[in-house]
Amino acid sequence: MPLLKDKVAIVTGASSGIGRAIALKFAAEGAAVVIADTAELPIEGGQSTADLIQSTGGTAMHVATDISDWNAVDALVGATAARFGRLDVMVNNAAIYTSTNLVETTPEQWNRVISVNLTGFFHCSKRAVIQMLTQAPVNEVRGRIINISSQHGMVACPGDFPYSVSKGAIVQMTRQIAVDHADDLIVCNAIAPGKIITGKPGVANDPDALAYSLSRTPWPRLGTPNDVAGAALYLASDMASYVTGINLMVDGGWMAG
Incomplete structure (x- = not known):
């Protein structure tokens, strides 16, 4: 039986990159998936995520x-x-993200990153919990929240102050929701990707940055969005039956080194 049969999932930022991979993985495992994004077409090109899922049934x-x-x-x-x-x-x-350090970051850049990366997660988590509290538990769980954090929520992200600070806050937000809503049978976990190759523009795919990331990663390749999607599938499924409040690293061993 598919791991997410009859489940309903929202994935934010799912038009491209990691979010797209998670949405496709969830749909392949039987979930109805809502793609929540400001844009519909992927950065990488091709069909929209929703169209791609529907075209495969x-x-x-x-x-x-x-x-x-x-x-x-x-x-x-x-x-x-x-x-x-x-x-x-x-x-x-x-x-x-802005790719700016403390001194370079303008108040406007700071406010925008925090409004999406932190306040946005607050909005989505709060509204999800409000909905989940109205639902009967299934296999002891009313609902699950999965926050995509980052290895840069635990170690600094050189040259990107707002992004790293926001991701550190997400790790703590995950713990807080998990503890506060355990009695409500609501699960909350995070996934901390290492260096994942996506289509996002700018410094993320700079050759020197990629070479540095590869040198820092014990596993002999960098990550793909599908690597993160596999972890999300586990945390979304009933296989994760006694797991809440964790920050699961998907980083090829970066943080272990």
Whole structure:
């Protein structure tokens, strides 16, 4: 039986990259997936995530969502519940970055990164929990939240102050939700990717940066979005039956070195 049969999941930032891989993996395992993103078409090119899922017989819909806007998130979860009747998994993945250090970062850049990477996760988690509290438990669980953090929530991200600070806060947010809502049978975990090759622009794919990341990673290759999607599938499924409050590293051994 598919691992997520009859489950309903929202994945933010799922038009491209890691979020897209998670959405495709969830759909392949039987979940109905709501793609929440400001854009619909992937950075990498090709079909939209929702179209790709539907073309292979899966169930998906795209809801244009700026997670920094509470009203947009409220509408997103409301639309999901209206169509599918419940919300089993909220994957908080959407994030932005500036590649600026403390002195270079403008107040506007700081506010924008925090509004998406931190306040956006707060909005989505809060609205998800509000919905999940109305649901009957299935296999002892009312719902699951998966936060995409980063290795740079535990070690510094050289030259990107707002991003690293926001990811550190997400690790703590994960623990807080897990502890506060354990009695409600709501699970909350995080995944901390190492260097994952995606289509995002800028310094992320600079050859020198990639060479440095490879030199820092014990495993003899860098990560792919599908590596993170596999971890998300585990945490979204009933296989993770007694796991809450963790920050699961998917980093090829970077943090172990």
